[in-house]
Every structure is written in C-alpha cells, then in structure tokens.
Amino acid sequence: MSDPATTAPSPQLFFETINAFQKSAALKAAIDLGLFTAIGSTPATAAEIATLCQCPERGIRILADNMTILGFLTKTGSQYALTPSSAAFLDQKSPAYFGAAVKFLLAPGLTEAFSDLASTIRLGRLHTTEQGTTAPDHPAWIEFARAMGPMMIPTSQGTAELITLDPSRDTRVLDISASHGAYGIAVALKNPRTHLVALDWEAVLTVTKENATAAGLASRFSTISGDAFTVDLGSDYDVVLVPNFLHHFTAAECTTFLKRAHTALRPGGKVVIVEFVPNEDRVTPPPAASFSLVMLGTTPEGDAYTFSEYQQMLTDAGFSDASLHPLPPTVQSAVIATA
Amino acid sequence: MSDPATTAPSPQLFFETINAFQKSAALKAAIDLGLFTAIGSTPATAAEIATLCQCPERGIRILADNMTILGFLTKTGSQYALTPSSAAFLDQKSPAYFGAAVKFLLAPGLTEAFSDLASTIRLGRLHTTEQGTTAPDHPAWIEFARAMGPMMIPTSQGTAELITLDPSRDTRVLDISASHGAYGIAVALKNPRTHLVALDWEAVLTVTKENATAAGLASRFSTISGDAFTVDLGSDYDVVLVPNFLHHFTAAECTTFLKRAHTALRPGGKVVIVEFVPNEDRVTPPPAASFSLVMLGTTPEGDAYTFSEYQQMLTDAGFSDASLHPLPPTVQSAVIATA
Numbered sequence: 080m081s082d083p084a085t086t087a088p089s090p091q092l093f094f095e096t097i098n099a100f101q102k103s104a105a106l107k108a109a110i111d112l113g114l115f116t117a118i119g120s121t122p123a124t125a126a127e128i129a130t131l132c133q134c135p136e137r138g139i140r141i142l143a144d145n146m147t148i149l150g151f152l153t154k155t156g157s158q159y160a161l162t163p164s165s166a167a168f169l170d171q172k173s174p175a176y177f178g179a180a181v182k183f184l185l186a187p188g189l190t191e192a193f194s195d196l197a198s199t200i201r202l203g204r205l206h207t208t209e210q211g212t213t214a215p216d217h218p219a220w221i222e223f224a225r226a227m228g229p230m231m232i233p234t235s236q237g238t239a240e241l242i243t244l245d246p247s248r249d250t251r252v253l254d255i256s257a258s259h260g261a262y263g264i265a266v267a268l269k270n271p272r273t274h275l276v277a278l279d280w281e282a283v284l285t286v287t288k289e290n291a292t293a294a295g296l297a298s299r300f301s302t303i304s305g306d307a308f309t310v311d312l313g314s315d316y317d318v319v320l321v322p323n324f325l326h327h328f329t330a331a332e333c334t335t336f337l338k339r340a341h342t343a344l345r346p347g348g349k350v351v352i353v354e355f356v357p358n359e360d361r362v363t364p365p366p367a368a369s370f371s372l373v374m375l376g377t378t379p380e381g382d383a384y385t386f387s388e389y390q391q392m393l394t395d396a397g398f399s400d401a402s403l404h405p406l407p408p409t410v411q412s413a414v415i416a417t418a
Numbered sequence: 419m420s421d422p423a424t425t426a427p428s429p430q431l432f433f434e435t436i437n438a439f440q441k442s443a444a445l446k447a448a449i450d451l452g453l454f455t456a457i458g459s460t461p462a463t464a465a466e467i468a469t470l471c472q473c474p475e476r477g478i479r480i481l482a483d484n485m486t487i488l489g490f491l492t493k494t495g496s497q498y499a500l501t502p503s504s505a506a507f508l509d510q511k512s513p514a515y516f517g518a519a520v521k522f523l524l525a526p527g528l529t530e531a532f533s534d535l536a537s538t539i540r541l542g543r544l545h546t547t548e549q550g551t552t553a554p555d556h557p558a559w560i561e562f563a564r565a566m567g568p569m570m571i572p573t574s575q576g577t578a579e580l581i582t583l584d585p586s587r588d589t590r591v592l593d594i595s596a597s598h599g600a601y602g603i604a605v606a607l608k609n610p611r612t613h614l615v616a617l618d619w620e621a622v623l624t625v626t627k628e629n630a631t632a633a634g635l636a637s638r639f640s641t642i643s644g645d646a647f648t649v650d651l652g653s654d655y656d657v658v659l660v661p662n663f664l665h666h667f668t669a670a671e672c673t674t675f676l677k678r679a680h681t682a683l684r685p686g687g688k689v690v691i692v693e694f695v696p697n698e699d700r701v702t703p704p705p706a707a708s709f710s711l712v713m714l715g716t717t718p719e720g721d722a723y724t725f726s727e728y729q730q731m732l733t734d735a736g737f738s739d740a741s742l743h744p745l746p747p748t749v750q751s752a753v754i755a756t757a
Contacts, residue, residue: 088506089747090516090569091705092489097446097523100439101532101711107436108535138539141714141721147701148708150431154701167427177429184436193440196447200477230429362486362493366430369487372440375480382480408428 105145107185110178114142115161115169118152122160175229183226188219192376204379211378213327215306216280220258224279224286228259235322237406238353238413239265242318244273250317253278253343255307256324260287262353263320264294276313278303308336312343319344322353323411326374327381330392337396344418350398352414353406355383366410389414444484446524449517453481454500454508457491461499514568522565527551527558531715543718550717552666554645555619559597563618563625567598574661576745577692577752578604581657583612589656592617592682594646595663599626601692602659603633615652617642647675651682658683661692662750665713666720669731676735683757689737691753692745694722705749728753 109115117123117131125140132139147154151165167175183189191207192199198206205211212219239262244250250273254263257277267275275296277287281304291300303310307324319340325333340350355370362368367383374381384392390401398416405412448454456462456470464479471478486493490504506514522528530546531538537545544550551558578601583589589612593602596616606614614635616626620643630639642649646663658679664672679689694709701707706722713720723731725742732740737755744751 088503088514090503090507090572091749092503093445093507093516094705094749096441096488096490097520098708098712099441100443100524100529101708101715102435102438104439104532104535104715105711106432108539111536112539134540135542137719137721138535138542138714141710142535142539144700144707145711148704149435151435154699164427164429164431168429168432175427177432181436185439190439193443196443196477196481197450200447200451200481201473203474203477233429360493361483365487366433368483369437369440371480372444372484373437375477376440376443380476382476410430410433 102149103185105142106149106151107181109142109146109151110169110181112139112142113171114139114146115151115165115178116171118159118161119170119172120161120166122155122158124157125159128159175232177227177229180226180230183219183222186219186222189377196376199376205377209379213378213381216282218282220256220280220283221286224258224260224283228261228286228290231259231261232265234353234406234409234411235261235265237409238262238320238322238351239269241404241413241415242266242269242349242351244270244317246270246272248272249274251276251313251315252318252320253312253316253340254320254322255340256322257287257302258283260290262322264291264296266318266320267291267296267299268294273317274299274301276301276303276316278305278307278310278312280304308332308339312339314343316344317348319348319350320353321350325352325389325392326354326370326383327378329380330382330384330388332380333384334392334395337392337398341397341418346418348418350393350416350418352389353411354389354414355410356386356389356403356412356414357383359385359387361385364410367412386412386414441488442524444481445488445490446520448481448485448490449508449520451478451481452510453478453485454490454504454517455510457498457500458509458511459500459505461494461497463496464498467498514571516566516568519565519569522558522561525558525561528716535715538715544716548718552717552720555621557621559595559619559622560625563597563599563622567600567625567629570598570600570661571604573692573745573748573750574600574604576748577601577659577661577690578608580743580752580754581605581608581688581690583609583656585609585611587611588613590615590652590654591657591659592642592651592655592679593659593661594679595661596626596641597622599629601661603630603635605657605659606630606635606638607633612656613638613640615640615642615655617644617646617649617651619643647671647678651678653682655683656687658687658689659692660689664691664728664731665693665709665722666717668719669721669723669727671719672723673731673734676731676737680736680757685757687757689732689755689757691728692750693728693753694749695725695728695742695751695753696722698724698726700724703749706751725751725753 129136129139355367357368371383401416468475468478485491694706696707710722740755
C-alpha cells in the first residue's frame with residue numbers, strides 16, 4: 080500500500096472497501112460450488128468447470144474471472160488453474176483443505192454482528208445480543224471446533240515447538256478453551272509423558288475428545304467442562320495453554336483469569352498465550368491489528384491486546400519473565416511467562 | 419499484488435477475502451457515525467473523536483485504528499488525521515462529499531443479492547427476485563439518483579469533454595437512464611445551444627429535474643418517462659448518451675436497444691456509451707473487470723462487456739467507427755460510434 084497521505088484524492092479506495100463484502104460473497108460461492116475442487120490439477124475453461132459443477136456457464140465464467148482478479152486462480156487464454164495456495168487449502172482432495180471454515184467465519188450470527196457496527200459503537204455494547212460469542216455454551220464454538228481445526232495446525236505446531244517439558248517425569252498440560260484441541264494435542268504429541276487436560280463447554284468437548292482420540296491420546300487425555308472463570312481448574316500443571324481466549328475479555332477480566340492460571344500452575348510452570356498481538360501502534364501488522372474489529376463486532380469488551388498490555392496483565396497476575404514469540408508463517412504470536 | 423502462481427501456499431489471502439465483508443461494515447460505520455467529519459482538518463485522539471461523535475471511546479478507538487489500517491486515516495502517536503481522499507470525499511463539510519452513496523451501495527436489497535451467489539449461479543437466475551434491478555420502476559434507482567450523483571461528476575465531465583456539438587445550430591441530446599442527470603447536464607452545460615432530453619422511470623425523473631433546474635437548464639430540458647426498450651425515444655438527436663445502462667442486459671438486448679438509438683439519431687450522430695470495460699482477458703484492470711460480479715448478483719443476465727463485444731453490438735445495430743476512450747482518473751471508459 081502506498082502512503083495514503085501522499086497520494087492525490089481518489090475515490091478508488093472508497094469503492095473497493097465499500098464493495099469488499101462482494102469479495103467474501105464470491106469466495107464463499109466458489110467454495111460452496113466446489114469450483115476449486117472441480118479445477119483440481121487440470122486447467123479448465125469456464126464451460127468445462129460449469130459441466131463439472133453442474134451449473135450454467137455464465138455464472139461460472141464470471142465467478143472464475145473474479146477468483147482470478149482476487150488471486151485465487153490464474154487465467155491463461157480461456158483456461159483457469161489453481162494457485163499453489165488454492166490447491167493446498169481450497170481443493171477438497173487436498174489433505175490441508177479448510178474450505179469448511181467458511182461455515183464458522185461467515186456464520187449468520189457472525190455476519191449479522193457486522194450489520195450495524197455504528198449502533199454497537201454508539202451503544203457501547205453489542206447491537207444484537209448482550210454477550211455475543213462470550214455467552215455460556217454459545218453454539219458458534221461447536222461450529223468453530225469442527226471447522227477451524229485444520230486452519231490451526233501451523234499455529235499449534237509453532238506453539239508446540241516453543242514448549243519442551245521434562246522428559247524424565249510425568250507432566251501435566253491444561254488447554255483452556257481447547258475447542259478442536261489442536262494446541263494441546265500438538266504439545267502432547269511432542270511430549271510423550273504429558274497428560275493433557277482440555278477445558279471447554281461440554282458440547283464442544285465432544286469434538287475435542289474425537290480429535291484427541293484420533294491422535295492416539297485417549298489414554299492420557301481428560302476434560303473439564305464449564306466456564307474457565309469459575310470451574311475448578313485442577314492444579315500442578317507444568318503448562319497452561321491459553322490459545323485465542325483472552326481476546327474476548329477486558330484487560331481486568333484477563334488478569335483475573337491469569338491469576339487462576341497462576342494458581343493452577345506448579346512453581347516455575349509456564350502460561351502460554353496464543354493471540355493476535357498487534358504492535359504498540361495498534362495498526363500494524365494489519366492482519367493482527369484488524370482482529371480488534373472482530374472483537375468489537377462479536378464481544379462485549381474484547382480486544383487485540385499489545386504485548387505491553389499482556390506484560391501488565393501477567394505481572395498483575397503474579398507471573399514473571401513475559402516474552403513474545405511470533406509464530407510465522409501465521410499472523411499470531413505466543414506470549415510466554417513463568418509462574 | 420505479487421504473482422499468485424509463484425508464491426508458497428499461504429492461508430492469508432483466504433482469511434483476508436473471507437473477512438473482507440468486515441471492511442465494508444467498518445467503513446459504513448465510520449460514515450454513519452460521522453467519524454471523518456468529526457476529525458475534519460484537526461488531528462484528534464480517539465477520546466476527542468469519541469466526544470465529538472457522542473460515543474464511548476473503545477469502539478471509536480478500534481474503528482479509527484481499523485480505518486488507519488485500511489488507508490482512510492493516518493495515525494501519528496495517538497492522533498488520527500484524514501488522508502487527502504478522506505478529506506475530499508468523506509468529510510461532510512467537503513463539497514465533494516459522497517458518503518451518502520453508501521445508502522445505495524450497501525442498500526439491503528443489494529447486499530441481500532450477494533447473500534447466496536452460489537444459488538444464483540446454480541439456478542442461472544437471481545436467487546432473490548426474477549428481474550433484480552432491471553425490474554420496471556425498481557425503487558433502487560431513486561436512491562441511486564439521489565446518492566450517486568456526486569460520485570459521477572468526474573466521469574460525466576470526462577465524457578462531456580469528448581462531445582463537441584455544432585455551435586452554429588440548435589442541437590439535441592438524449593440521456594438514457596438519466597438518473598441524477600450528471601452526464602446530460604455536463605454535456606448541456608458545455609454546449610449552450612443543446613436541448614437535453616432525459617429518459618428514466620417517472621419517479622426517478624423527479625431527481626433529474628431537480629438537478630437540471632439547479633444547473634440552470636430548466637429552459638432547455640425535457641423528459642421521457644418509461645422503459646427505454648419500448649417508449650418512443652423521439653428523433654433527430656445529435657447524441658444519444660447511454661451511461662451505465664447496457665451492462666444490465668444481454669448482448670442481444672444491448673444490440674436491440676442500440677438499433678433503437680440508431681433510429682433516433684440524425685445521420686452522422688453519435689452514440690456515447692459509458693461503461694466498465696474490462697480488457698479482452700476479462701480480468702484486468704481489476705476495478706472494471708470486477709463489475710461483472712455486481713451484474714451476476716443483481717441482474718438476470720447483465721455483464722461487463724469488453725470493447726470487442728461493444729464493437730460487435732454496435733456494428734450489428736448499424737453504427738460505424740466505434741472507438742474506446744478511457745476516462746481517467748475514473749475506472750470507466752466511453753465507447754463512441756457514428757450513426
């Protein structure tokens with residue numbers, strides 16, 4: 080992006096942004112219709128894709144051109160082909176396919192939250208519901224657990240690489256808002272003497288259990304169901320994983336929760352927070368900094384906190400030695416501190 | 419944009435695109451709340467903007483950061499300032515303010531059309547209504563005429579610069595789907611002996627008349643109300659303006675209409691089409707090529723036609739010497755041919 084302050088007035092950014100919702104709609108349609116799967120490894124014309132998708136050609140041609148414009152396809156002459164990223168993630172025959180994530184990311188409850196952000200901002204609370212996705216047993220989290228697991232693999236593996244537990248004794252890891260379980264599972268697979276405890280809403284834990292069992296962890300896996308702010312967390316953990324949880328709450332609530340995590344840890348144990356952590360300017364890097372808008376739309380008072388804010392919360396909760404660990408190629412970071 | 423075929427797989431484009439609807443929602447909220455007008459020419463902190471907008475600070479801070487990320491504001495320390503484009507177009511105190519265009523561009527009927535593009539493509543017709551915005555007297559066009567006029571000024575002025583009428587005699591210009599009237603008004607202001615005839619739905623012509631009168635053209639302005647495909651167009655025109663009309667229809671329908679325009683013109687008269695005209699590859703330049711998706715979502719069979727397609731329609735309708743004229747800095751082009 081060129082420096083917006085030095086360019087002459089142009090309506091182009093306005094048009095592109097106000098119409099940006101059409102990009103989401105087009106990508107959703109392409110996934111819904113199996114456009115990427117139809118193309119697969121064989122470049123194809125609009126007519127050929129239309130036959131495979133069992134659709135009239137006009138809409139497929141316009142959609143394939145749009146996916147080319149957006150960077151999901153390449154077009155040579157009249158033939159469309161998948162980009163490496165589309166082949167990896169959007170072709171259902173790929174093991175890394177994550178098209179199902181659209182079910183969560185564009186769930187009606189989520190898009191509805193963005194239908195009137197002005198009212199949310201004016202009211203200082205959500206315009207749709209009181210607690211948004213932080214409500215007890217909110218059904219979005221079952222969809223999240225089922226849909227988002229495949230997308231979390233790079234982040235969970237990057238996180239697990241940061242955690243080495245003592246191999247000479249049995250260890251214990253607590254995974255907060257475990258969901259799909261990817262974070263705890265990655266840590267447990269890397270540390271064969273670790274027992275994994277997954278905490279989430281009861282209905283969500285069905286998914287966690289399925290995934291932990293599929294990973295061969297059934298014999299060293301247990302669960303705690305309920306509200307992470309009030310349920311008994313247990314004790315003597317070596318690690319408390321807190322992935323994508325704190326952003327839903329105020330800094331004061333985060334500190335309250337981190338005090339509970341501190342109590343549950345052995346002395347010298349680690350809390351490992353995985354989050355969207357923008358720089359201190361709160362506007363870079365864009366993918367992490369943009370996440371605060373998601374929290375504005377879907378939670379009463381959540382945010383994308385900076386590292387200095389996490390440092391303050393952790394200090395207030397009794398932790399020391401907070402450190403920040405970017406998790407490339409993902410846009411998230413881990414914040415680790417010692418109990 | 420880097421060449422998508424040569425980069426390693428990354429989920430980043432997927433995330434950015436699937437969440438793109440949030441950009442539209444955030445910009446709409448900023449306009450609805452008067453964020454840009456509140457900042458005006460004086461850089462301000464989130465707290466100061468919040469006071470001016472009469473909103474709690476948290477939402478304003480997150481929104482202002484998001485507008486900075488998207489390029490509508492700059493941020494220095496904790497102070498936000500308008501970019502030149504935001505100052506020109508999004509501050510209500512600017513004469514070029516066009517924030518009201520959001521009422522048309524994000525009207526519920528339009529966004530609803532994009533709620534299930536997959537069904538539209540599968541069915542080969544709109545999933546919401548039969549005729550979309552091409553239905554007779556569709557109310558969207560009243561909103562369009564009221565909201566979009568200010569945005570059309572650069573395109574209409576660029577178009578008028580291409581049209582020089584014989585100053586030694588009275589001339590006649592017909593403006594098809596006149597709407598706000600900007601195109602015909604620009605031509606009539608440049609050619610003082612021209613009588614302007616504006617055609618549109620009856621309810622829309624109220625807006626056209628207001629604007630023509632405000633431009634001082636009341637004494638050389640008249641209207642034709644009804645369907646451009648069936649109503650009597652009159653005759654002996656020197657120019658028939660066809661701005662942003664043909665994209666709603668099939669090529670065969672466009673040719674049918676252009677035959678009517680040909681009949682209405684004097685020999686040697688000009689048809690002047692203003693359109694989003696993508697290159698022959700249909701995927702560049704992105705702003706023009708993307709417009710076909712809008713027609714997929716909102717019309718039964720409309721499209722963004724290439725210049726060679728317009729050439730064919732014009733030849734079939736009896737015109738000669740078709741030529742293409744880009745209208746920078748806008749993303750539209752004029753296609754001019756001789757009767």
